[in-house]
Amino acid sequence: MEDFGIRDTVSAMPNAMDELEMRISQLRGRLRQALAAGERAAVPRLRAELRAAELSWDSALLESDDSMLSPPETLPAAMSLFPVREQVHQVLTVLGVAAAPRLIVATHEVLYAGGLIATKLASLRRDEERSFRAAPYARPYYICAALTADQLVGVRGLLAISTWPLDRRIMGPLSPRVDFLTAAIRLVRHLQGAGELGSQSIRLLWPFINNIPGAGSSTQEFDPSRLVAAAKAELKIHEEFDRQQREAAADRARRLPDAEQLFGGAQLKAVRSVTNT
Incomplete structure (x- = not known):
């Protein structure tokens, strides 16, 4: 019985997906x-x-799944084929700062297009830590913790990316505000670059608009340049002192074991004992 080339097509799918995964990884690195x-x-072209x-990877996955007999349009609109950690990585890369599940x-x-549920993020950091401790650096990145500047323990509810510089994951007294301002600027620029400053995007930005002096208000027409300018103006006030605190804490954190640099759990006395040896 003829199979009309189906067997050859199916056998070729893994190779095509491997090539796409390699290209996706390369493009992320270049970006x-x-x-x-x-x-x-170069950023808009690389993003495109x-x-x-x-999208090609999504299509290849659907075609290779023999159990998926219904057409792709029957899938829920908000369903994502990417693992939760990949989705979180995408968002954190845009924000550029440690973020809470609600913002992510x-x-x-x-x-x-949604599909990410906050409850799925609750155990993500623990799963990532278990994976790292079982096979350190087996993955190109991990969703890890932000660390407090004083005790170098994980900040509850904040997620970061392991490939970021260590000082970028440190949270001092001014860091939450600095990161809030930084996220506002990066979000506006990303949305502008993608041409996605519609009503849904503006709703996402309202918490920033309403909490940054001079950024505007709910009674004014949204002006992205005004939000960016207001965030930059306040950032100048806090950024240098915050940077100094982060870098000082990062110097101490580098004396910790790798797992604790990523996920916290070390006490300050542990840092002191390592420093004194």
């Missing part, structure tokens, strides 16, 4: 490098290529 180097002109590759979910809803 991070472009952002770090300040090559803003990354989204196209991710709200941002994902606007940028990636």
Whole structure:
């Protein structure tokens, strides 16, 4: 009996998906490098290529799943084929700062069509820590903790990315405000670059508008440049002192074991004992 090439097509699917996964990984790395180097002109093109590759991966996965007999349009609109950790990584990369599940979910809803549930994030950090301790650095990144500047323990409810510089994950007295202002600026720029400053995006930005002096109010028409300017103005007041505190705490944290640098759990006395040896 002829199979009309179905067997060959199915056997070719894993190879195609492997190539797509490799391309997605490469594009993410190039995007991070472009952002770090300040090559803003290349960012929109790389983002477009990354989204196209991710959509191709989604399509390949649907085609390779023999159990998926119904057409893709019967899937719930908000369902994501990416693991929760991948979805959280996407959002944190945009925000650029440690964030709470509520902001992560709200941002994902606007940028990636939703499907991320806050309750799924509750155990994510613990799962990531178990994975790291079982096989350190087996993954290209981990969803890890932000650390308090004084005790170097994990901040409850804040998620970060392990590949960030350590001082970027430290939370001093001014860090929550600095990160709030930073997230506002990065979100506006991302939404502008993607051409997605619609009503849903503006709702996502209202907490920033209402809590940053000079950014506007609910009675005014939204002006993204005004929000960015207000956030930058306040950031200048706090940023330098916050940076000094973070860097000082990061210097102490680097003396801790790798797992504790990522997930916390060390007490200050442990840092002192390592320093004195």
